Amino acid sequence: MRRPLIRKLEKFTRLSRADKEMLVRIAAQRVRRFAAREDIIHEGEKPEFINLINEGWACRYKTLEDGRRQIIAFFLPGDLCDLNVFILKEMDHSIGAITPVSVSEISRAAFDEMMIGHPRITQALWWESLVAAAIQREWTVNLGQRDALERMAHLLCELFIRLDAAGCTSDSSCEFPLTQTELGETLGMSTVHVNRTLQELRASNLIVLKDRTLTIPNLQALQDVALFNPNYLHLDREGRHLDANEE
Amino acid sequence: MRRPLIRKLEKFTRLSRADKEMLVRIAAQRVRRFAAREDIIHEGEKPEFINLINEGWACRYKTLEDGRRQIIAFFLPGDLCDLNVFILKEMDHSIGAITPVSVSEISRAAFDEMMIGHPRITQALWWESLVAAAIQREWTVNLGQRDALERMAHLLCELFIRLDAAGCTSDSSCEFPLTQTELGETLGMSTVHVNRTLQELRASNLIVLKDRTLTIPNLQALQDVALFNPNYLHLDREGRHLDANEE
DNA sequence: GAAGCGACCTTACCTATGTTAATGTCGGAC
DNA sequence: GTCCGACATTAACATAGGTAAGGTCGCTTC
Numbered sequence: 001m002r003r004p005l006i007r008k009l010e011k012f013t014r015l016s017r018a019d020k021e022m023l024v025r026i027a028a029q030r031v032r033r034f035a036a037r038e039d040i041i042h043e044g045e046k047p048e049f050i051n052l053i054n055e056g057w058a059c060r061y062k063t064l065e066d067g068r069r070q071i072i073a074f075f076l077p078g079d080l081c082d083l084n085v086f087i088l089k090e091m092d093h094s095i096g097a098i099t100p101v102s103v104s105e106i107s108r109a110a111f112d113e114m115m116i117g118h119p120r121i122t123q124a125l126w127w128e129s130l131v132a133a134a135i136q137r138e139w140t141v142n143l144g145q146r147d148a149l150e151r152m153a154h155l156l157c158e159l160f161i162r163l164d165a166a167g168c169t170s171d172s173s174c175e176f177p178l179t180q181t182e183l184g185e186t187l188g189m190s191t192v193h194v195n196r197t198l199q200e201l202r203a204s205n206l207i208v209l210k211d212r213t214l215t216i217p218n219l220q221a222l223q224d225v226a227l228f229n230p231n232y233l234h235l236d237r238e239g240r241h242l243d244a245n246e247e
Numbered sequence: 248m249r250r251p252l253i254r255k256l257e258k259f260t261r262l263s264r265a266d267k268e269m270l271v272r273i274a275a276q277r278v279r280r281f282a283a284r285e286d287i288i289h290e291g292e293k294p295e296f297i298n299l300i301n302e303g304w305a306c307r308y309k310t311l312e313d314g315r316r317q318i319i320a321f322f323l324p325g326d327l328c329d330l331n332v333f334i335l336k337e338m339d340h341s342i343g344a345i346t347p348v349s350v351s352e353i354s355r356a357a358f359d360e361m362m363i364g365h366p367r368i369t370q371a372l373w374w375e376s377l378v379a380a381a382i383q384r385e386w387t388v389n390l391g392q393r394d395a396l397e398r399m400a401h402l403l404c405e406l407f408i409r410l411d412a413a414g415c416t417s418d419s420s421c422e423f424p425l426t427q428t429e430l431g432e433t434l435g436m437s438t439v440h441v442n443r444t445l446q447e448l449r450a451s452n453l454i455v456l457k458d459r460t461l462t463i464p465n466l467q468a469l470q471d472v473a474l475f476n477p478n479y480l481h482l483d484r485e486g487r488h489l490d491a492n493e494e
Numbered sequence: 495g496a497a498g499c500g501a502c503c504t505t506a507c508c509t510a511t512g513t514t515a516a517t518g519t520c521g522g523a524c
Numbered sequence: 525g526t527c528c529g530a531c532a533t534t535a536a537c538a539t540a541g542g543t544a545a546g547g548t549c550g551c552t553t554c
Binding site: 133139186227 | 307309311312315316317319320329331332334336337340370373383384386388392433435474476478479481
């Protein structure tokens with residue numbers, strides 16, 4: 001359950017002992033904790049570090065002048081915020097904690113060190129950032145083409161599979177800390193409609209969601225209603241199946 | 248009007264003569280042309296090259312099983328497809344030409360060569376890819392929070408400003424080859440509603456759109472209805488204004 | 495233990511946007 | 525000059541999803 005980043009990167013490539021030690025060392029350097037709803041970094045600030053989420057859930061979000069808020073991405077354990085952000089002069093969005101989180105700050109120097117001596121890690125981090133981009137694209141498809149039910153189902157599939165890759169599921173269940181308001185801000189729908197939609201998924205026995213725990217009794221069935229195709233997560237190293245689960 | 252990539256990168260940093268020669272050389276290596284509507288690369292294929300758009304418009308898109316199509320991004324002259332895509336085993340989406348396009352294919356070797364000897368270029372390409380990610384995020388906000396009119400206005404502002412950065416505008420006009428169907432596939436709305444929305448923008452004198460030419464008489468006014476904030480494009484090198492136009 | 499609060503659920507009503515389908519316009523092929 | 529296909533436009537009608545309002549439950553606070 002520890003070291004979700006390593007666990008995730010190994011979905012892409014094998015890492016040597018030295019690679020893993022490097023990652024552990026980097027992640028231990030500057031650790032910060034944030035309370036739920038606290039901002040990790042705010043729009044307009046100068047980014048100085050790459051953030052790595054060790055524990056808890058966070059999100060990117062953006063607020064329009066008139067107060068509407070959109071959640072743009074979720075960061076789960078093992079997720080990195082943006083490689084090389086420090087190139088930009090200021091953040092164009094904020095990153096906030098959803099649950100209490102533990103975050104490692106990676107400095108420019110530490111990052112460069114890692115990129116130079118460890119080609120395996122470099123490759124793996126490139127992969128992780130290409131996947132993050134693919135996820136963002138899929139969200140565009142989700143918001144543009146799918147209706148409320150499909151959209152919700154799609155999000156739940158994605159989160160579940162990503163959590164699984166980070167080693168944060170057990171059987172068909174995972175922690176699920178999002179409120180209906182946050183789901184609405186993510187999927188571009190009102191809380192009322194989020195509620196209706198969740199009811200509908202529950203009524204079809206596609207999900208059980210209670211006490212911050214999500215259970216998906218039949219993932220394939222949920223994927224079917226979502227028109228969910230996991231290829232964009234680029235998780236299979238050798239074309240093997242997700243649940244081959246060989247560690 | 249030539250070399251839109253160089254023009255765009257110089258929005259971020261000054262490039263030396265050697266840097267520019269390098270970019271010109273790379274772009275001249277393998278040039279391909281595609282007709283309008285032809286695919287440059289298709290979902291499922293193995294990516295071998297980074298594509299650079301020299302001329303014309305292209306788009307990323309994804310098609311759901313049931314035929315719904317979402318345009319995920321536009322590539323304008325000077326845009327690069329994905330740095331380092333070749334790490335991935337297969338494309339999770341397609342890239343298609345909208346108009347006839349000229350594309351330079353950049354091989355892994357050429358890319359590595361560029362990244363090693365030219366730190367300025369490396370930085371600039373990182374910047375370009377961070378901006379591309381920011382654009383994708385903004386599209387998420389656009390689809391999630393803005394209504395049809397705002398959404399359309401936002402897209403038009405973005406495209407105009409990006410074209411301007413690549414040197415593809417004159418005064419307040421630019422070529423605009425998108426059909427209403429394509430606009431609908433981009434903004435997640437029906438063609439009928441695209442049409443209504445364009446009429447409304449025309450009636451308010453916010454745009455003139457005719458014969459594949461878009462004119463925005465008052466960009467600020469259009470930005471206002473779109474709740475458009477250009478910060479996500481990260482275009483001002485020294486906090487100077489977009490139209491300082493010092494070349 | 496009363497008051498306050500945040501998550502959640504529900505209902506009734508309303509509207510932005512989708513659907514379908516008919517019609518118009520224009521440029522190119524022959 | 526006629527025909528055709530791609531695109532734009534319009535109208536009439538249908539619906540997914542938004543808005544407003546209110547209610548329940550459990551937790552915290554003092």
